Amino acid sequence: MNQEETFEQVDISAFFDNTTPQEPQHEKIEMLTKKQKALLDEVMPIIKQSDLPKYNSFKTRLEDLSALAQAMGRFPSLLERHQLVGGERTPNSLIDSLIAHQDTGDPTLQLPSKAMLGKGLLVSKIHTLSSISKYCQHREDLKKYYKSFEDETILAMFSLLVEDVYLNLIRDTSQPIEYRREWALSLLLLWEHWNDTNSADVAPVLQTVWNARRRLAPAFGTMMGTSELLLISMQMDDQWIAFIKQKMGDSGVTQAMEEFLFGISYEQINTLRKILREKGIPAIGRDEVSKFLGEHVKADAGLDYRDFYSLYTVRRDNARSRNRMHLEGPHKTLEDYFIEFVTQKNKEKQNNDTFAK
Numbered sequence: 209m210n211q212e213e214t215f216e217q218v219d220i221s222a223f224f225d226n227t228t229p230q231e232p233q234h235e236k237i238e239m240l241t242k243k244q245k246a247l248l249d250e251v252m253p254i255i256k257q258s259d260l261p262k263y264n265s266f267k268t269r270l271e272d273l274s275a276l277a278q279a280m281g282r283f284p285s286l287l288e289r290h291q292l293v294g295g296e297r298t299p300n301s302l303i304d305s306l307i308a309h310q311d312t313g314d315p316t317l318q319l320p321s322k323a324m325l326g327k328g329l330l331v332s333k334i335h336t337l338s339s340i341s342k343y344c345q346h347r348e349d350l351k352k353y354y355k356s357f358e359d360e361t362i363l364a365m366f367s368l369l370v371e372d373v374y375l376n377l378i379r380d381t382s383q384p385i386e387y388r389r390e391w392a393l394s395l396l397l398l399w400e401h402w403n404d405t406n407s408a409d410v411a412p413v414l415q416t417v418w419n420a421r422r423r424l425a426p427a428f429g430t431m432m433g434t435s436e437l438l439l440i441s442m443q444m445d446d447q448w449i450a451f452i453k454q455k456m457g458d459s460g461v462t463q464a465m466e467e468f469l470f471g472i473s474y475e476q477i478n479t480l481r482k483i484l485r486e487k488g489i490p491a492i493g494r495d496e497v498s499k500f501l502g503e504h505v506k507a508d509a510g511l512d513y514r515d516f517y518s519l520y521t522v523r524r525d526n527a528r529s530r531n532r533m534h535l536e537g538p539h540k541t542l543e544d545y546f547i548e549f550v551t552q553k554n555k556e557k558q559n560n561d562t563f564a565k
Contacts, residue, residue: 237401239277239333244360251344251353262343269336276329283322286396303392306378307385315375323399330368330402337361338513365513366411367402369520371395373547376524376540387551410547413448418516421469451549461545464523464538471519472497472505473526474537 240248248270256263284290289298302320309318316324341357344350374395378388455461463474470477471494483500484492498504506519523541531539540548 237277237281239273239329241360244337247353247356247360248340251340251350251357254350255343258349266336266340266343269339273329273332273336276325276332280322280325280329283320283325286320286322286400299393299396302396303389306392306395307388320399326399326402327368327371330364334361334364334368334513337364362415362513362516363411365517366414367398369517369543370410370547371398372521372524373541373543374398376528376544377548377551380540383548387548387555390551390555410550413445414543414546416444417448417468447550447553448546450553451546455545455549458545460538460540461542464527464540464542464545467523467526467538468542472501473523474530476501476505 252263252266255266284292284297286302287299289296291297305318309315337357338361341354341361344357345354374391377383377391378395380388456465466477467474472480480497480500484490492500520541520543526537527539527541527544529535530537
């Protein structure tokens with residue numbers, strides 16, 4: 209996030225009329241960002257001229273996405289007061305509900321219908337952008353658009369990931385209630401349009417970490433990842449460097465970082481460390497991890513957005529299990545810790561700016 213950006217505290221009541229409940233209104237949901245529209249406006253005419261069947265295929269997919277977006281727009285806004293069948297619903301009541309439900313099970317049936325429909329729309333959009341990106345990659349005259357569509361695909365995927373992180377952090381009762389309410393409000397804003405400003409801020413940092421992590425070839429020996437971490441940090445912005453400096457003394461953050469770097473769980477890291485120590489082997493490569501652990505593990509991963517999200521969910525599920533069963537190891541993912549850190553720093557800046565006034 210731009211270090212020079214200023215912040216203002218906004219009361220949630222500003223989002224709706226305090227006196228008159230609103231009837232559900234149909235709204236136009238913008239499925240694509242301005243940048244995505246501009247890219248498609250350039251690429252689609254070229255595809256139409258040279259490959260009409262593929263153009264028709266993409267055009268149909270985009271029309272289907274638009275129809276989904278309009279269906280989503282017919283659901284009541286999450287940012288306004290509404291009198292629904294179950295009673296009055298406001299942004300505050302939604303935030304209260306998100307914070308109150310601390311069940312460890314799947315929260316699907318606790319979430320608004322609009323959020324669930326929007327998530328499906330987002331996944332469909334991700335796949336569509338990815339298909340166009342891959343098509344451009346294999347067309348010499350469109351290759352210059354490949355990276356732009358890939359970046360848009362990954363940015364959309366991060367909205368999916370950030371939603372998950374918000375839900376994790378909202379459930380964390382050790383966090384200040386003001387932070388949890390702020391994450392809940394951010395979640396409502398994300399669900400309303402599925403274009404999240406926090407995703408745009410955090411995504412480039414995490415994407416750079418991911419790309420650097422894949423290019424590195426860590427030696428699975430000491431398992432500390434010190435050199436890998438230093439190489440990653442050298443490529444990052446001030447926000448990431450501050451995170452490393454301030455949080456790497458926290459055992460949970462260190463363990464979550466090791467899981468991210470090495471692509472295997474905290475438990476597998478400890479087992480592998482013990483095996484190598486007993487065998488007197490100083491280090492092994494990624495391709496040897498499965499052999500030494502005696503089970504197939506995907507310690508490496510491609511740059512595909514599906515790999516990123518898939519391995520994130522494995523780390524997320526492992527962290528939730530440890531937390532629920534009170535086991536050793538990280539109880540949050542690296543993404544959780546980083547977004548939590550960004551929120552804390554932004555809050556500090558808000559408070560400092562308010563005090564300065």
